C-alpha cells in the first residue's frame with residue numbers, strides 16, 4: 001500500500017473575520033508572530049501544487065498530521081476543506097488529525113470546530129474513542145495492510161506555548177487499540193501532530209513538545225514495528241527508535257506550504273510503501289523545487305540527530 005503523508009499547510013484566510021475576534025485573545029499574538037516570522041513564507045499556491053502532485057502519485061491513502069489552519073477560524077477550515085477537494089479522494093481515504101493551531105483557543109475547543117469541519121476525515125471503524133479537545137480520539141481506520149490510528153495531541157495553550165498533551169484516557173484507549181485483533185493483524189500507523197521524541201533542550205521541549213511523550217513512546221512499544229507520523233517541526237526526517245525488540249519509525253513531514261532555504265524544511269510531503277508482512281518497505285520524499293515549480297524525488301533524511 002502507498003501512503004502519502006503531508007502536514008502543517010497552515011492555511012490562513014482572514015476574510016470576513018470580525019476585528020473583535022482578533023483582539024483581546026491569543027490570536028493577536030499568533031497573528032503578529034505569523035506576520036513577523038513566517039506569514040510570507042507559507043504559500044497557498046505551493047500547497048495547491050502539492051495536492052496536485054499527491055494526486056498524480058495515486059496513493060491508496062493520505063495522512064495529514066495537523067496545523068491545517070493558523071488561528072482555528074471558520075474561514076480557514078472552509079478554505080482548507082475546499083483545497084482538499086484538489087485531491088479528488090473520498091474522505092474515507094484521507095485521514096486528518098488536529099495540530100495545536102487547529103485547537104488554538106478555548107473557544108475553538110469548546111465549539112469542537114476541528115471535528116465539525118473535518119469529522120468526515122476522522123471517522124472510526126472501531127468504537128474506541130474518548131473525548132479530547134472537542135473531538136473523539138483515537139479513531140481507527142482499517143485500510144488493507146494498515147491500521148491508521150488518529151490521535152489528538154492538540155490542546156489550547158497560553159500565548160507562545162505550542163506544547164501538546166495526549167492524556168491518560170486517550171493513551172489508555174491507544175493501548176487498547178494496538179492490542180485489538182483488527183489492528184494487531186495489520187501494520188499500525190499512528191498519527192499525532194507532536195512527535196514521540198524530542199531531542200531539544202528542556203525549555204524548548206516544555207514550550208513546544210509533547211508533555212507526555214515518554215509515556216506515549218512506552219505505549220507504542222508493543223514488541224512490533226509501528227509507524228509514528230507527525231508534523232509540528234516543519235522538518236522532514238526518519239528516525240528509527242529501538243523499543244522492546246522492535247522499531248518505532250518516527251516519520252516527520254515538513255510543512256506542505258513552507259518555502260524555506262533549508263532543504264529538509266522546504267515544502268513537500270512523504271511517501272511510504274507498506275507491506276502486510278514486511279512493514280515499512282520504503283520511505284521517500286517529494287520536495288518543492290522553486291525554479292521549476294514542480295516536485296522532485298528526494299531521500300528522507302535520517303532524523304536521529306536533527307533539531308526541529
Ligand SMILES: [Fe+2]
Nearest residue numbers: 008067099232
Ligand atoms: Fe505547524
Ligand SMILES: [Fe+2]
Nearest residue numbers: 067099100232
Ligand atoms: Fe504545530
